[in-house]
Amino acid sequence: MGRRRNRAPAEPRIVELDIESIDLEGNGVGHVDGKVLFVDGAITGERVRAAVVKERPSYARAVTKEVLRASSLRVAPRCPSFGVCGGCAMQHIDLDAQVAIKNRALEDLLLRIGRQRPEQMMRPMYGPSWGYRHxxxxxxxxxxxxxxxxxxxxxxxxxxxxxxxxxxxxxxxxxxxxxxxxxxxxxxxxxxxxxxxxxxxxxxxxxxxxxxxxxxxxxxxxxxxxxxxxxxxxxxxxxxxxxxxxxLDDMGEHSLHYRIESFGIHMRFKPTDFTQVNHMINDAMVARAVSLLDLKQDDRVLDLFCGLGNFSLPLATRSRFVKGFEGSEDLVTRAAENALLNGLEDKTEFHLRNLFEVESPEWSSWGQFDKVLIDPPRDGALQICKAIVGASTEFQPQRIVYVSCNPATLARDVAVLCNVGPYRLVQAGVVNMFPHTAHVESIAVFEKDPGRKPSQTLESIEALV
The missing domain is CATH 2.40.50.1070 (OB fold (Dihydrolipoamide Acetyltransferase, E2P))
Known part of the structure; x- marks a missing residue:
């Protein structure tokens, strides 16, 4: 058999195109020869020369080589590693435009997957745009x-x-x-x-x-x-x-903590515990979530995926009692310790539970709660939402605030609560927890409306995501 010759890699195809929109990953979107092209480093309204790096039957991916007509939204990236480092996706885009992109993505997903428009879109929440990642x-x-x-x-x-x-x-x-x-x-x-x-x-x-x-x-x-x-x-x-x-060296109290200034709360944590990366925006987000729950002093509140008590303890300062559920035993322990540290141990309880397995009978067994806060990981809270809509009406809370780190799973869960269950999506909005990245944090508010009729089945919703 003859030897195979080592062929030099083919030169990438160079194309020119107008950028029509921008996706959540910060890629410009345009069309070439009837095919969708996702262009790294391009912005809506620009004309660019780009090198195609991946071809698929229905789309292609490319990298901007030259900006022929620049957008007014383009700014100079601050980090010299931007474009290579995967930590940020949007440093080349004006900060207000970044938030607008995320806000539009949230609205689009709520409509496309959740089949809902919020009755009101909240003003986006901003915090520090540099030096924020703790x-x-x-x-x-x-x-x-x-x-x-x-x-x-x-x-x-x-x-x-x-x-x-x-x-x-x-x-x-x-x-x-x-x-x-x-x-x-x-x-x-x-x-x-x-x-x-x-x-x-x-x-x-x-x-x-x-x-x-x-x-x-x-x-x-x-x-x-x-x-x-x-x-x-x-x-x-x-x-x-x-x-x-x-x-490394046992120094007794390790003193690692952060503050939630709006409520006078100190939160101790270990370095591998989940905490929000942006302490200032976390304080503002907690304050907004507590406000959106419209708490009364005699309210009983359920905090699901409660972690080390980031929302639970502030909620306890404005209500009669808070019960938290969390899937990590270490975090349940830490939450109880933080309640004691802040003098809220008599107004809180924390329990270990895999919240991806909860069904309606167990939900009802937890008792009646006036308000519920849900703060799930990226997988969302599908099982919890199914348990809520499947419970008898006396065990369905009047108001739910859902803090999301994934707008797609939020939209799916919106469909469960609003299209199968008796809830209205009264407000939603973006929290810019991770500036310059594609990460979208958001808050949605649901109000119980006993007169609502189902418009979808659970089976149709689960097939969407």
Whole structure:
């Protein structure tokens, strides 16, 4: 048999097109030869020259090579790694336009999947647009061809690690740590066996969690201690799963906490606990959610996916009693501890439960609640919504506030509550928790309307997503 010749990769096809819209990932959308083209780095109203990098029968993907006619919404990206690093998708777009894109995406999904228009769209919630990210997971990898140790977010649509020397969505003091932290990891005896560093910033405390696949030598531990002292960093070690996370040196109270200033609440947490990345917008979001529930002092409130009590404790300051359910035993414990810390232990209860398994009989067994707050992960709260609409009317709350981190699953759950159940979607709006990214956080408010008639079946809704 003859040898196969190594063929040089084909040059990408270059096209010119007008950008008609922009998708939630920050890609411009246009058409070439009757095919939809998603163009990285392009904005609505622009004409660009782009290189096609992926072809499919019904669509193609391309990368902007030259902007022939620029949009007034285009701004200069602040981070030098933008375009390669996958941490941000929209730094080239004006901030107000970013929020407008997210708001439109929310409205479109609510209509297309949920078949509902909110009676009122709330004004988007803004917070800091730079230096806001108080939680992050950075990948570490030693790559000889790229000069040694890399530490950062993944590159766009890739498992490769972006070469990051600074990051403007991280707090400035953390961005300043990237270079010395990368050098520290390279100096460890097991530098090829440290796959990630997790970051958690609290009030006056910066914690770093080092994931290590082999035991650290005593010399490594000393290097970590010296780095921690030099840069005011608190080191935690993670030899295996999240349950193995522990302080490098036992200093008693680890003091990692954040504040919810609007309610005078202090929340203690461990660096691997789920907390909102943007502390200032979290405070505003909690305040809005509590306000939207329209609480009375004698209300009984249910907080589902309650975590460490981020919403539960503020709710308890405005109501008679709050019961929280959460699927993580560690977070249930932490929530109870935070209630005690804030003097709210007599007004709260926290329970361990997998909320993806709850059905109507169990829902009713929890008792009657006037108001419900739901704050699920990206998978949404389909089973909870089904349990609510399947319960008898006395166990259906009068008002529900749903905090979502995925507009598609929110829209699906809207369909359950409003098209199968007796609820109106009275308000919805975007919370810009993650500026410059494609992440959409939102809040929706539901009011019970006993006169509503079903317009869909559960089966038709579950087939949508």
């Amino acid at each position: 939680r992050a997971r950075l990948t570490a990898r030693h790559v000889d061809k790229k000069g040694g140790m890399l530490l950062g977010f993944h590159e766009k649509a890739s498992s490769y690690v972006a070469l990051m020397k600074e990051c403007h969505v991280l707090p400035p003091h953390v961005s300043d740590l990237l270079k010395p932290l990368t050098a520290l990891l390279a100096s460890l005896s097991i530098y090829t066996r440290v796959p990630q560093v997790e970051l958690a910033v609290g009030e006056g405390v910066t914690a770093l969690v080092l994931r290590h696949l082999e035991p650290l030598a005593e010399s490594d531990l000393q290097l970590l201690r010296e780095f921690g002292q030099a840069h005011s960093v608190q080191w935690w070690l993670q030899p295996e799963g999240p349950g193995t996370v522990h302080l």
